[in-house]
Each structure stands twice: as structure tokens, then as C-alpha cells.
Amino acid sequence: MIIDTKELQAINSFSRLESLKGVYGLIWLLVPIFTPVFGITIGILVIVWLERKISAGVQQRIGPEYAGPLGILQALADGTKLLFKEDLLPSRGDLFLFSLGPSIAVISILLSYSVIPFGYRLVLADLSLGVFLWISIASIAPIGLLMSGYGSNNKYSFLGGLRAAAQSISYEIPLTPCVLSISLLSNSSSTVDIVEAQSKYGFWGWNLWRQPIGFAVFVISSLAECERLPFDLPEAEEELVAGYQTEYSGIKFGLFYVASYLNLLVSSLFVTVLYLGGWNLSLPHIFLPRFEINEVGGVFGMTIGIFITFAKAYLFLFISITTRWTLPRMRMDQLLNLGWKFLLPISLGNLLLTTSFQLFSL
Numbered sequence: 001m002i003i004d005t006k007e008l009q010a011i012n013s014f015s016r017l018e019s020l021k022g023v024y025g026l027i028w029l030l031v032p033i034f035t036p037v038f039g040i041t042i043g044i045l046v047i048v049w050l051e052r053k054i055s056a057g058v059q060q061r062i063g064p065e066y067a068g069p070l071g072i073l074q075a076l077a078d079g080t081k082l083l084f085k086e087d088l089l090p091s092r093g094d095l096f097l098f099s100l101g102p103s104i105a106v107i108s109i110l111l112s113y114s115v116i117p118f119g120y121r122l123v124l125a126d127l128s129l130g131v132f133l134w135i136s137i138a139s140i141a142p143i144g145l146l147m148s149g150y151g152s153n154n155k156y157s158f159l160g161g162l163r164a165a166a167q168s169i170s171y172e173i174p175l176t177p178c179v180l181s182i183s184l185l186s187n188s189s190s191t192v193d194i195v196e197a198q199s200k201y202g203f204w205g206w207n208l209w210r211q212p213i214g215f216a217v218f219v220i221s222s223l224a225e226c227e228r229l230p231f232d233l234p235e236a237e238e239e240l241v242a243g244y245q246t247e248y249s250g251i252k253f254g255l256f257y258v259a260s261y262l263n264l265l266v267s268s269l270f271v272t273v274l275y276l277g278g279w280n281l282s283l284p285h286i287f288l289p290r291f292e293i294n295e296v297g298g299v300f301g302m303t304i305g306i307f308i309t310f311a312k313a314y315l316f317l318f319i320s321i322t323t324r325w326t327l328p329r330m331r332m333d334q335l336l337n338l339g340w341k342f343l344l345p346i347s348l349g350n351l352l353l354t355t356s357f358q359l360f361s362l
């Protein structure tokens with residue numbers, strides 16, 4: 001059979017068109033994945049710079065100033081340095097657990113970002129059980145820390161891993177009743193529905209005012225989950241050298257460094273979503289007219305929503321950074337007593353009160 005030249009050209013052009021469609025489809029598949037990763041990376045660099053500058057201000061120092069404008073590129077320089085550091089391995093440790101632990105810690109925290117609404121209609125996965133997915137995923141990270149401590153074959157690392165596991169169990173349980181109370185008020189466990197439920201009543205509809213006890217318990221438990229001072233017992237330098245990070249170097253140590261700030265940022269975003277109205281700027285009428293992002297469409301509305309969400313999150317970050325330099329470290333027994341004997345009963349009582357009010361209001 002003889003194929004005409006025009007038919008051959010048409011077949012070739014059709015095949016090229018199909019291949020281009022495949023390439024464009026792959027690009028559009030990767031864009032929603034890499035865009036949040038890029039934004040989160042920029043957010044972490046800003047957090048590291050802010051922590052260094054704020055701590056320098058608290059201690060009456062200057063802080064980083066030579067790497068880029070005002071030292072903004074110092075965190076990038078430190079990360080690049082870690083990439084080229086030698087990756088040392090313990091001779092008598094469990095190398096499989098030693099290498100797998102940092103990856104589990106980072107991946108489990110990264111998955112939490114999939115349910116965070118950064119703006120109006122700007123969420124990777126609007127799940128009906130979004131907040132509980134975050135709590136379940138957050139419980140995986142301490143497993144990676146425990147694996148790292150055990151695989152290092154070092155007594156300081158093992159003690160740090162045990163402390164991380166005990167601390168996580170102690171403070172994830174009070175978090176759950178706080179999230180349940182928010183779900184009862186919003187009639188949903190979706191993060192998007194929780195934000196929209198707060199926007200119905202404006203500024204005074206934020207769960208910060210409707211759940212002040214739950215907000216206080218949630219903030220304290222979040223700081224403990226992030227292992228921030230005064231709850232940094234798993235890596236207490238004066239006692240455990242560096243805890244579960246003692247035997248790590250190079251890129252693996254960098255993964256732990258990134259994981260700590262990823263966890264801090266995701267906790268700040270969840271405080272914003274659950275208690276501070278998310279992407280909406282519903283100020284009292286005495287300051288400005290009521291302004292809802294839902295009423296502003298398009299790219300402009302999304303941009304404003306992202307800016308408002310991160311502004312609220314960075315307010316919580318500022319509080320956590322200043323707390324690090326103002327409060328002393330707790331003892332391990334004090335840490336566990338606070339979680340089990342105080343925060344857990346308070347969070348359960350808050351859940352009981354919220355349930356009672358919801359039943360009486362029906």
C-alpha cells in the first residue's frame with residue numbers, strides 16, 4: 001500500500017500534537033505539586049532569617065547581615081554548606097534505620113500541607129477529615145525520630161528518640177479534643193469548611209473568641225509537638241549533646257533541620273486555619289468595613305488570601321520565636337505532668353462544654 005506524502009505529513013503532525021499534549025499534561029500535573037513545595041521552601045528560609053534576627057534583637061546583637069540584603073540569604077548559604085558536608089555513618093549502628101529516619105520525619109510533615117487552605121479555593125486536597133488526617137500524619141514523625149535514635153547506636157541519640165516519642169504521645173492527645181471541639185462548632189472536619197464557618201460571623205466569629213481555652217491548649221501542645229523551647233527535651237544540648245541528631249551530618253542533618261521548621265510552619269498554619277479565620281480579614285467594624293476574600297474573585301483575591309494567611313501564621317511564629325528566648329527549659333517530668341495532668345483534663349472539659357452548648361442550642 002502506497003501512502004501519499006500529504007497523508008504522511010498529516011500523520012506526523014498528529015503524532016507531534018499528541019506528544020505535545022502529553023508533555024503539557026505532565027507539566028500541568030507537576031505544577032500543583034511543585035508550586036506549594038517552592039512556596040514552602042521560601043517560607044522556611046524566611047522563618048530561619050526571622051528567628052536569627054529576632055533572637056539577635058532579644059540578645060542585643062545584629063545577626064546575619066552579609067549574605068544578601070540584611071542577611072536574607074544566610075539560611076540558603078547554610079543549606080548549601082550542608083549539601084557538601086561529608087555524610088558520616090556510624091560503624092556499629094543500624095544503617096537502614098539511620099538513613100530512613102530523617103526521610104520519614106520530613107515526608108510525614110510535608111504530607112500535612114496537602115490539607116491546608118492557603119487561600120480561597122487554594123488547597124491541594126479538600127478532604128472531609130482534613131484536620132484528623134493532619135493529626136494522624138503528625139504521629140508518624142516521632143517514629144522516624146525514634147528510628148534515628150535507635151539506629152545511631154548512641155546512648156544520647158537513643159534517649160533523645162525516646163523523649164521525642166514520649167513527648168509526642170503526651171501532647172497529641174490534648175490536641176485531638178481541641179480539634180474535635182472546632183469540628184463540632186463548624187459541623188465539619190474539613191479545613192475549608194472550618195474557615196468558611198468562621199467567616200459567617202466576621203471578626204467575632206473566629207474560633208479564638210469562641211474557644212479561648214481550646215486555643216491556649218492548642219498553642220501549648222503545638223509548641224511541644226514542634227519541640228520548641230521550653231519543650232525541646234529531645235535535643236537538649238546541655239544533657240543529650242544534640243539528642244537524636246548527635247550522629248548525623250551532611251544532608252541527613254539538614255533534613256532534620258528542615259523538618260523542624262516545616263513542623264513549625266505547618267503548626268502555625270493550622271493555628272491560623274482553626275482559630276484565626278484562615279484567609280479572611282474580618283476586622284471589627286470600628287477599624288475597617290467587613291472584608292471577605294470570598295467576595296473577591298480571580299488571581300487578585302487568591303493573592304490577598306495567601307498574604308493574609310501567612311501574615312497570621314507569621315504572627316504565631318513571632319510568638320514561638322520570642323518564647324524560645326524568654327522561657328527556661330522544663331524538666332522531663334514537668335513536661336509529661338503538664339501534658340497528662342493539666343492539658344488533657346482541660347481539653348476534655350472544653351470538649352464537654354462545647355458539646356453541651358451545641359446540644360442546648362439545637
